[in-house]
Amino acid sequence: MDYQSILKEIKLEIEPFLSEGNVADYIPALAKVEPNQFAMTLTLFDGTTYSIGCSDTKFSIQSISKVFTFTKALSLYGKKIYNKVGKEPSGNPFNSLVQLEYENGIPRNPFINAGAIAITDSLFTHYERDTFDNIIQFIKDISNNYELDYNEEVWRSEYECGYRNSALANLMKSFGNFENDIESVIKTYFKQCSIEMTTFELSRAMLFLANHGVDPITQKRFVTQSQAKRINAIMLTCGHYDASGEFAFHVGLPGKSGVGGGIVAVVPEVMSICVFSPRLNSWGNSLVGTKALELFTTKTGHSIF
């Protein structure tokens, strides 16, 4: 398939929408991003990549980091991790405390905020002070790219207004589902969210999930085949907060979005994808990014359905 032409078509078709939606503005550092950007990268199993737009521009990966920390926790703890966090869609906004209270402090899945914080807490139990170093090292390994870093200004400003995430952590701790010092875990969580990557790098980082857990280029295995299948399943059912059904419906690929404007997705056994555009739709997912992926699966037939 002529992927480069398809990317060009997509770029033309999404252009009228580049000024719709709004950049996340709850922290000043995120609000400063140039809003009308667009980039998209495909990475095939032989290492071939197709890119369009600003695919070398770093952006804040934000909740996409939840895929990587959950992968790491699953490889460390196996099924035991599901005692701490569920695997069902939540039917509630990403940061709601309601369901967490009704369900005794066990978050519904690892991709809502409470679940991701619980996962970082579980990594902290293992790595202690070195938790963040191990998280970024893992992302370097899966992306085969050792130049990654996080943004000091972004994580600090998120931390300073992260009261709702502290509320979630305290509520889990009150139910006994939190093992470490809340402040340390929350800091680590905001650091992982502030890591900056390009669509080129993020697309590469997801390749192992399109290939049953093994990087098809380096042949390194990161999780078992069964675990890879399950991460993909949770991305499909829970990857886009309370618009996960909408995303499965329109795009039909396992994926995960972040409020920085990035969305990653995998076409099982074919490729991994990353798209970036900072303006968000009403559910907090990249508006143009979602459209671009919908166009991509329509044009290529690469839906899993």
Place this chain on the structure above:
Amino acid sequence: MDYQSILKEIKLEIEPFLSEGNVADYIPALAKVEPNQFAMTLTLFDGTTYSIGCSDTKFSIQSISKVFTFTKALSLYGKKIYNKVGKEPSGNPFNSLVQLEYENGIPRNPFINAGAIAITDSLFTHYERDTFDNIIQFIKDISNNYELDYNEEVWRSEYECGYRNSALANLMKSFGNFENDIESVIKTYFKQCSIEMTTFELSRAMLFLANHGVDPITQKRFVTQSQAKRINAIMLTCGHYDASGEFAFHVGLPGKSGVGGGIVAVVPEVMSICVFSPRLNSWGNSLVGTKALELFTTKTGHSIF
């Protein structure tokens, strides 16, 4: 692949679990079913079928009928149907009124009870008194089987204790999201649930959803390619009530279960499947049926992830 051998292996492996779980007993007529039954049928695009167990035994399709009525409504109304019913997982039990009230009488998706009743109401607007006849005719058409019928005793006894479904319908009507006489719609709904089919028949009926909306044997088109993709997406994210994530996670196929013990599933572009075993797990899905499907995707690799 030697599907017959795989079915034999599955039958051996599920046998120790045949006495686990409980048959739905909220209506006497369903509780009378022989509990330790098991059947499974695969239907390929060329019409080849593989069956094991009591694949000629009729059972109550119950909520599996929701797939067929939703398909019919989607083909009648197109996207307009989403004004009446959403497409997000609910995060709540299948018959909850809570979310329906918070969300102004718009059910989350067509596979929870409120959503399915709303869909039957939409069909009633079109077909009026002939709604049930048109529903069963549609199932006859997609299954290419004109011997289907419903069970008078089952629908009557469900109707007589269906207060919660009446509560859902009344609540939707109070929000203006219900167009017809409640009693007539509820009766039709319970009739569609009481239709009886075998795994052989149900597997055949789902084939068009594995083939982009076209029956690959008769070449009849029932919905567009895009609509078929979306029905599959909603089955994956919402097909098993509050265990939809669990099912996506363990099985990894679009599917729909019924409290009669049946589960249907599709392997896109490959085949359709039906499994039957009456005892249910704690989420109201066939316990052995779920296991059988999990074994099937593990043994064949036929997961979409």
Place this chain on the structure above:
Amino acid sequence: MDYQSILKEIKLEIEPFLSEGNVADYIPALAKVEPNQFAMTLTLFDGTTYSIGCSDTKFSIQSISKVFTFTKALSLYGKKIYNKVGKEPSGNPFNSLVQLEYENGIPRNPFINAGAIAITDSLFTHYERDTFDNIIQFIKDISNNYELDYNEEVWRSEYECGYRNSALANLMKSFGNFENDIESVIKTYFKQCSIEMTTFELSRAMLFLANHGVDPITQKRFVTQSQAKRINAIMLTCGHYDASGEFAFHVGLPGKSGVGGGIVAVVPEVMSICVFSPRLNSWGNSLVGTKALELFTTKTGHSIF
């Protein structure tokens, strides 16, 4: 105290507010009422009454009827009635299904719709087809007035759009907390709501609750002293839906409002009161009625606090 002068002062002070708020318009028959009316009546233990405004104008008593049916049920069943309905404030709108579902079909108190319907259901168990006749007879007895009637048009139009109340009844029935035919009970419930009385008549009807259960004029006892105390307590904590705290705070008397614009209240050991003005505030209570009662307790010091 010169009550007639106080009533005159109140009338002057509330006049600027007579055009604020809106008449209940969810049924045509209620919406037709002349909106800027006002009436207030006080009844003392010796039978002396003080009235101002249109105290001879009949209006729909609506939810005020819940006080009378609860009183009747309490006198019939004693404490057993609390197995069927609670006595706590609900913290939710008057017609919410949410709490009813979370709390297994047991309404929080007899003054929210679900609770009042449950009470009418309990009366139906005793009086069967004669339930409504016994309800209106009881109101005639306590008001010592045998000229009361209900409004055919009002109850029919409420019944025809009473889907939410049917939802509540069906939900209770699904939990086993409903004994009789839903349609018959709901019809009786709407009939009791459509009874029409004047402030003069309603004030008289409440006198026994100001006097420990005994009508101080006829000396007839309707409930025990302890039961009267408890009815007053529930009126204070639950009598005004989700503005009960607000009413206790501003007025400081046990009372009950109806969407017809009436409010009844008692000053224990002193008098009973009824005020009427059809425009409602945002909680569904008479706007001017609430103000008039607040002025009354401020001017007379007749608060219970």
Place this chain on the structure above:
Amino acid sequence: MDYQSILKEIKLEIEPFLSEGNVADYIPALAKVEPNQFAMTLTLFDGTTYSIGCSDTKFSIQSISKVFTFTKALSLYGKKIYNKVGKEPSGNPFNSLVQLEYENGIPRNPFINAGAIAITDSLFTHYERDTFDNIIQFIKDISNNYELDYNEEVWRSEYECGYRNSALANLMKSFGNFENDIESVIKTYFKQCSIEMTTFELSRAMLFLANHGVDPITQKRFVTQSQAKRINAIMLTCGHYDASGEFAFHVGLPGKSGVGGGIVAVVPEVMSICVFSPRLNSWGNSLVGTKALELFTTKTGHSIF
């Protein structure tokens, strides 16, 4: 009335229940209290007191402190305080986050935990580092007793496991309804809860609320007549968490309980009361204390209803 004889009768009648219920055990320091204690004190307007049981034993006032901080905040800020905290019963457990999230971080009333923490936050805005000193000084003033102190061990151990209260504070802060440093406010809140008083002292401290805001002995005014009326109204409708209706129903007096086993109550224009017994009923209120107050109002007729 012969109050001393009545207290003796009450003591005899509650004795069979002294071993029912359980002492609050969520913090070790509270769990150590001798469980079968009982004390009750009445204080009349002329300073006469009647006591029975261990009325000189200090106990942890816990949530009774919420009455005093709310009184202080109301006298400081007047009606403006209701922008920060409501005055409606909550219909939910005392420490629930659910309603706080649905209602945008505004607690329902000052007597649930979230509301009391918001009140302490408002005092902190005024008194800053001296907030606790001013709180205890105010309690000394209203009780005319300058020997009060708090328990270092109790507040520290509550603080160390106070994750749910931190969750509430963080959630309010995320909604912009929290002005000061969370840790400092929470520490102050736990200190105020750990103040220790006897029934003799607490009964004296409540006297101004029985007398329209003025201490009838010293003639000092602490709040206006209108404010006193409103504090009493909120105690009646919200003073006992999700058993406030129950308490109004059985006791019929404005009151406030604490998990330390104390309950204060006022008989408007007559007296103030404090009862103490550490074992709690299922709603977290003193089991014997509630019974003793019910007996008291039954024997004396001193209910407000």
